[in-house]
Each structure stands twice: as C-alpha cells, then as structure tokens.
Amino acid sequence: MNPVDSTRASETCAPTSGPVACAKCGSRVAGICAALDMAGLEEISHETRRTQVNPRDVLYHEGDSAQSVVMLTRGVAKLTRQMPDGRQQVLGFRFAGDILGFTTRRTFLSDAEMLTEGQVCRISRRDFEGMLARFPATQRRLIELCSQELAETQEQLVTVGRRQAEQRVAAFLITLAEAARRRNQPHDVLDMPMTRAEIGDLLGLALETVSRAFTALKKRGLVKEPGGHKVELPDIPALAALADGDMD
Amino acid sequence: MNPVDSTRASETCAPTSGPVACAKCGSRVAGICAALDMAGLEEISHETRRTQVNPRDVLYHEGDSAQSVVMLTRGVAKLTRQMPDGRQQVLGFRFAGDILGFTTRRTFLSDAEMLTEGQVCRISRRDFEGMLARFPATQRRLIELCSQELAETQEQLVTVGRRQAEQRVAAFLITLAEAARRRNQPHDVLDMPMTRAEIGDLLGLALETVSRAFTALKKRGLVKEPGGHKVELPDIPALAALADGDMD
DNA sequence: CGGTGTCTTGACGGTACTCAAAATCTGTGG
DNA sequence: CCACAGATTTTGAGTACCGTCAAGACACCG
Incomplete structure (x- = not known):
C-alpha cells in the first residue's frame, strides 16, 4: 500500500487528553477531539482519512477550494503566504494537535507544508461542520483554538514589528x-x-x-x-x- | 447625567443587518447580534450597558481580569500591546460592529483605546457565555468573527514582515x-x-x-x-x- | 567518499531609525 | 475674526541595523 494512500482510521484522529484517551495516538495534546466523548470519537473516526506525510509534502495551497480540514496528529508543518516576488512569509509553525485549514471562507488562506514526516487526519468540510452541529462542545473547543491561534499570531506581530x-x-x-x-x-x-x-x-x-x-x-x-x-x-x-x- | 455613565440599553446593542434591524443603531454592520432573532435581541438588550465613549478613553487594559466583552457600535478603537521600553505595537484598529475583549483566557491580551468618540455595549462575560449557550447561532457567528480577525492579523503579519x-x-x-x-x-x-x-x-x-x-x-x-x-x-x-x- | 543542501562569516550598501528643527494644523479664547 | 498654544506633520542630516552578495565551512546522505 502506498504510504500516502488514505486509510480508514481504525483508531481515531484524536491526540487528546480529553474525556477519553486515544488508543493509538496517546499523546496528551489539545486537539479538537478533546471535546468529544467516546460515542463522538467513534462516529468521527468513520469520517476521517488518516495519512502518513513526509517532509515537503504540501497539505494544501492558498487559494484552493477549502473542501477539507486537516488535523495534524504527528510532525511539524509551516503555514506560509507566497509573495509575488517569490519570497514567502511564514505565518506560523504547527504541531501535533493543531487544526490546519479551517476557515469560514471558500478557499484556503495560506499554504501548509510539512517540515517533518508525520501523520494527518483529514475530514471533509461537510463532515466537520456536521460534527460541530452535532457536538456543541466541539464548537466551544473550536472557539478556544481559534482564539488561541489569534493570540499567538498577535504575539508574532509584536515580535516582527517591534x-x-x-x-x-x-x-x-x-x-x-x-x-x-x-x-x-x-x-x-x-x-x-x-x-x-x-x-x-x-x-x-x-x-x-x-x-x-x-x-x-x-x-x-x-x-x-x-x-x-x-x-x-x-x-x-x-x-x-x-x-x-x-x-x- | 454623566455622559460616561452606563445606561440600560432600551434599544439593543446590535448594529446589524441580520434577521431584524436595530431600532436606533440602524447601520448595516456584522456584529455578533446579527445572529440573533427578535427574541434573542430582546433578551440580550437587558444584559448590556450602553456607554458613550470619547477619544483616548481606555476600554480595558492588558492583564485586567476579562470580566466583560465590549461590542463597538460606533467609532474607532485601537488594540495595542505596550513594550517594556514604552513603545507600543498596534495589533489592529477596530470599527463599528467589531467585538473587543473576547478571550478564552482569564485576562485581556491587549489594551483597547478609543481614537474617536463613539458608543460601546458592554456585556458581562457570564451573560455573554450565556448567550452563546442559549443561541447556538451566535456561537457560529463568533467562530466566523474570530476566524476573520485571525485572517486580518495574518495579513498584517505579511505586511510587517515582508x-x-x-x-x-x-x-x-x-x-x-x-x-x-x-x-x-x-x-x-x-x-x-x-x-x-x-x-x-x-x-x-x-x-x-x-x-x-x-x-x-x-x-x-x-x-x-x-x-x-x-x-x-x-x-x-x-x-x-x-x-x-x-x-x- | 563525493555531492548537495545548509550554515557561517565577511564586506558593502541601502532602507529606515534617530535626532532636530521648521511648518502646518487644530482648537481655544480674546 | 484673529492670535496663540499645543499637537501633529513634514523635512533634513547623519547613523545604525540589517539585507544582499559572495565565498568557504560544515553536515547529511546515498
């Protein structure tokens, strides 16, 4: 089987310290699935595709239709914006437990590229929205993560600006x-x-x-x-x- | 009556183009209350304090206990971080319809200061959380606003960095x-x-x-x-x- | 062991910072 | 309406920090 092929997630995508521990990805990380109970995890696991990824693998491109959300369960990625002159701005690095590519817009706002080998869980935007609708706790958790990401980006702005x-x-x-x-x-x-x-x-x-x-x-x-x-x-x-x- | 005194909001805080129009603040702005129906607006209006604010008025300070959320309904504000050497980094400017001071943390992450005269609606964090719990649509709207703010901050980072x-x-x-x-x-x-x-x-x-x-x-x-x-x-x-x- | 990519170090130049002073704007009161 | 004071803006001159270019050292991997 090709290592980049998607596989049904027999274990869940959740690297979590939440209500339940994850069978395989036991790291104590604050992914969104931390907000799911056992039943929720079981349900979601059927809607995700787990993938092995390698350095330089691109998870998505800026401007691509944002049809899926990526949960990084192992490894390090960078989010970048390409400048017209070929240079790039790195918006931030992302680690196990982070959600990549969630947006309320139609398209992705940055490129996402792996720095290391690792593992990601992809879920279609449809299913992701469905999860939010069915498990209110995940919505609160998403607000928390988004708010955290905003705080980090603001800190980054202070660093670069002053x-x-x-x-x-x-x-x-x-x-x-x-x-x-x-x-x-x-x-x-x-x-x-x-x-x-x-x-x-x-x-x-x-x-x-x-x-x-x-x-x-x-x-x-x-x-x-x-x-x-x-x-x-x-x-x-x-x-x-x-x-x-x-x-x- | 002191112009800085808070007053019961007989009209709502919502400068909105949402399901219902706001009696007094008729501007078509995408505040969080855009996600509220008539009943929701009525309910929330009892929990908010509307205040007239002036240039240089500070809405909150970095580090202060984040006990309330501020909805800016008129005027322009700046969010800043003070550096130890007395200089500051402006994180962004905020306009009518924007939410200021929402955070999942215990304290505010920046100062907020008015540049112009204007009007704000304050709601206690308790009541704000209550609103989120009772009106699921406001939670989705908050995710939208937070995600939007993140996108703007990232764009800002590109500007300053490159x-x-x-x-x-x-x-x-x-x-x-x-x-x-x-x-x-x-x-x-x-x-x-x-x-x-x-x-x-x-x-x-x-x-x-x-x-x-x-x-x-x-x-x-x-x-x-x-x-x-x-x-x-x-x-x-x-x-x-x-x-x-x-x-x- | 060679090849490629990354890192280090040096020299030079440019963009933006600092300091300084003049000009303009804004609001206030005569 | 005008004069004045304070704040803001503009402009200039000199400097410092960092970018660019270039060359060599180092590390990693087949």
Missing part, C-alpha cells in the same frame, strides 16, 4: 519552548526541524541575520545546538528577558 | 478601504482618525517614515488628503498593486 533581530530569534525560541510545554514535551532540549531560512521567513529577517543571531545567542550561553535538529535552552528566563528587551 | 515602508502604508490604506466597504461606507474617501505615530506602531515603522511614505504616495497621485482626518484614494487598484510589489 523587536530587533536577536530579540526576534529569542522570542521565536521561547514560543518553540512554549509549544513543547503545551505538548508535555521536555522544553529545555527541543526539536527544531526548521531551517534558518524558514525562521527568517517567520521573523521577517534574512537567513544570514538569523544565523548571526544564533551565533550571538550561543556566545551569550543562552542557546546550544547539540546537532540533529535540536536546540538546548539552558536559561529560558534570561532568554525571555532578552526577547522583552530587559537586557542587551 | 513589505517595505511605502508598500506597508499602501497595504494599510487598502485594509482601511476594505473595512469601510464592509460597513457599506464610501471607500474612495475614508475617515482616517489615526495619527502617523499610530500608523507607524501598526506597521512597525517610525512616524517619520510613515510621513515620508504618505508624501511619496501623494506625489504618485495615489493618495490625497483633503483635511479633516480624511484620505482620498483615487486609484485603489494601483494602490493595491503597489502594496503587492507589482510596481515601484
């Missing part, structure tokens, strides 16, 4: 640690699968500037890179202080 | 025109109550840079300022093209 290069990179590392914490992963040694260029496209910086900022942060002893797409943050409070401009 | 000064100002003017269009106002001559400094704090620019960009846009014939906090945009398509970098 911080300088080294502060921006520090702020990025803090949000990365925060994302790990929410997924109950160790947050002093983090996976960091994104390249300097992608971090630059997130922060509104050239990749060389990101590289110089990393070098500077390492000199300060605030960052270590043991290799293998890992970062170590020995002093998160100091890093946060730097991001907020409380030191230099 | 455009240069003149393009940023052009993009700002386009969103201003777009906001006017949504409120069914003329979108070639717009109210622009914000100062150069506030526009700079929105776009991540110094106020002088904003001023220079306006001068340049006027030289190109893409912007006119007739005075009285108005802007005229004689060629919106050309302005949009400039914002997207399709010309220089």
Whole structure:
C-alpha cells in the first residue's frame, strides 16, 4: 500500500487528553477531539482519512477550494503566504494537535507544508461542520483554538514589528519552548526541524541575520545546538528577558 | 447625567443587518447580534450597558481580569500591546460592529483605546457565555468573527514582515478601504482618525517614515488628503498593486 | 567518499531609525 | 475674526541595523 494512500482510521484522529484517551495516538495534546466523548470519537473516526506525510509534502495551497480540514496528529508543518516576488512569509509553525485549514471562507488562506514526516487526519468540510452541529462542545473547543491561534499570531506581530533581530530569534525560541510545554514535551532540549531560512521567513529577517543571531545567542550561553535538529535552552528566563528587551 | 455613565440599553446593542434591524443603531454592520432573532435581541438588550465613549478613553487594559466583552457600535478603537521600553505595537484598529475583549483566557491580551468618540455595549462575560449557550447561532457567528480577525492579523503579519515602508502604508490604506466597504461606507474617501505615530506602531515603522511614505504616495497621485482626518484614494487598484510589489 | 543542501562569516550598501528643527494644523479664547 | 498654544506633520542630516552578495565551512546522505 502506498504510504500516502488514505486509510480508514481504525483508531481515531484524536491526540487528546480529553474525556477519553486515544488508543493509538496517546499523546496528551489539545486537539479538537478533546471535546468529544467516546460515542463522538467513534462516529468521527468513520469520517476521517488518516495519512502518513513526509517532509515537503504540501497539505494544501492558498487559494484552493477549502473542501477539507486537516488535523495534524504527528510532525511539524509551516503555514506560509507566497509573495509575488517569490519570497514567502511564514505565518506560523504547527504541531501535533493543531487544526490546519479551517476557515469560514471558500478557499484556503495560506499554504501548509510539512517540515517533518508525520501523520494527518483529514475530514471533509461537510463532515466537520456536521460534527460541530452535532457536538456543541466541539464548537466551544473550536472557539478556544481559534482564539488561541489569534493570540499567538498577535504575539508574532509584536515580535516582527517591534523587536530587533536577536530579540526576534529569542522570542521565536521561547514560543518553540512554549509549544513543547503545551505538548508535555521536555522544553529545555527541543526539536527544531526548521531551517534558518524558514525562521527568517517567520521573523521577517534574512537567513544570514538569523544565523548571526544564533551565533550571538550561543556566545551569550543562552542557546546550544547539540546537532540533529535540536536546540538546548539552558536559561529560558534570561532568554525571555532578552526577547522583552530587559537586557542587551 | 454623566455622559460616561452606563445606561440600560432600551434599544439593543446590535448594529446589524441580520434577521431584524436595530431600532436606533440602524447601520448595516456584522456584529455578533446579527445572529440573533427578535427574541434573542430582546433578551440580550437587558444584559448590556450602553456607554458613550470619547477619544483616548481606555476600554480595558492588558492583564485586567476579562470580566466583560465590549461590542463597538460606533467609532474607532485601537488594540495595542505596550513594550517594556514604552513603545507600543498596534495589533489592529477596530470599527463599528467589531467585538473587543473576547478571550478564552482569564485576562485581556491587549489594551483597547478609543481614537474617536463613539458608543460601546458592554456585556458581562457570564451573560455573554450565556448567550452563546442559549443561541447556538451566535456561537457560529463568533467562530466566523474570530476566524476573520485571525485572517486580518495574518495579513498584517505579511505586511510587517515582508513589505517595505511605502508598500506597508499602501497595504494599510487598502485594509482601511476594505473595512469601510464592509460597513457599506464610501471607500474612495475614508475617515482616517489615526495619527502617523499610530500608523507607524501598526506597521512597525517610525512616524517619520510613515510621513515620508504618505508624501511619496501623494506625489504618485495615489493618495490625497483633503483635511479633516480624511484620505482620498483615487486609484485603489494601483494602490493595491503597489502594496503587492507589482510596481515601484 | 563525493555531492548537495545548509550554515557561517565577511564586506558593502541601502532602507529606515534617530535626532532636530521648521511648518502646518487644530482648537481655544480674546 | 484673529492670535496663540499645543499637537501633529513634514523635512533634513547623519547613523545604525540589517539585507544582499559572495565565498568557504560544515553536515547529511546515498
């Protein structure tokens, strides 16, 4: 069977810490299915297609008809907007438990591309809307997730609008640690699968500037890179202080 | 009676084009109450306090306990985050029909301050949640509004992250025109109550840079300022093209 | 072990920031 | 209606931060 083929989800899509635990995806993550009870999970599982995805796989394109919603259950993705001159703005990175591609518009508002291998659950927009209608708790949960995403994007705006290069990179590392914490992963040694260029496209910086900022942060002893797409943050409070401009 | 005193809303808070028209606030605006029927409007009107507000009035502060939700029914407000060094980032401007201060968190995530005189409807968070519970349509509407706000913030991120000064100002003017269009106002001559400094704090620019960009846009014939906090945009398509970098 | 992609470092230039001063606008009161 | 004060805007000059270009180092993978 082709690894990219969709398969009936015999286990559910829900990486959840909610009312019920998920048989296979046992990670304690706040997906929307956290709002479903056992019966809801059983029902939804028949309407989702689970797919293995690989680095550089595109989950959807900006402008495509938004016919389905994607639940990321494993791996890291980036949401991007392409500029006419070929550059891109990364709107944010997304992790296990996040919902991608939900919109009230007709088409997707960004590209979504995997950075790592991983796993996604797709559900048709029709079925997704049906779930919202039948399980009111999922609607509240969606509001929560949307509101959370808005808060993160606003924080991102502060970073890009009012911080300088080294502060921006520090702020990025803090949000990365925060994302790990929410997924109950160790947050002093983090996976960091994104390249300097992608971090630059997130922060509104050239990749060389990101590289110089990393070098500077390492000199300060605030960052270590043991290799293998890992970062170590020995002093998160100091890093946060730097991001907020409380030191230099 | 003190003009800042709250008054029982004998008419509703809803500036709406929804199922019913609002007796006093007849503007066709997409507030959340657009999702309410006549009975719902009647019920909600008893739980809201309508207030006259003036320029520089603060609707709430970042960090304050988020005990109420504010519906802006007239006027323009700005949402800001204060930086430790005294500068600020404007997260966005808000207009009649917008909801301010809704969050799933315990406290507000930004300051909200009026730029013009106007009118707001306050509802306690308790009652707001009650409304969501009793009128499912308002929940869907809230998802729509939240999703819309997210899209606008992402667009803002693209502007700040990947455009240069003149393009940023052009993009700002386009969103201003777009906001006017949504409120069914003329979108070639717009109210622009914000100062150069506030526009700079929105776009991540110094106020002088904003001023220079306006001068340049006027030289190109893409912007006119007739005075009285108005802007005229004689060629919106050309302005949009400039914002997207399709010309220089 | 070679090839490719990523990262680092250096040199230079440009865009936008800072500081400063003049000009314009706005509202107030004579 | 005009004068005045404060706020806002404009314009100029100098500078700093970061972008661009380029070359070399490093890491990863077949």
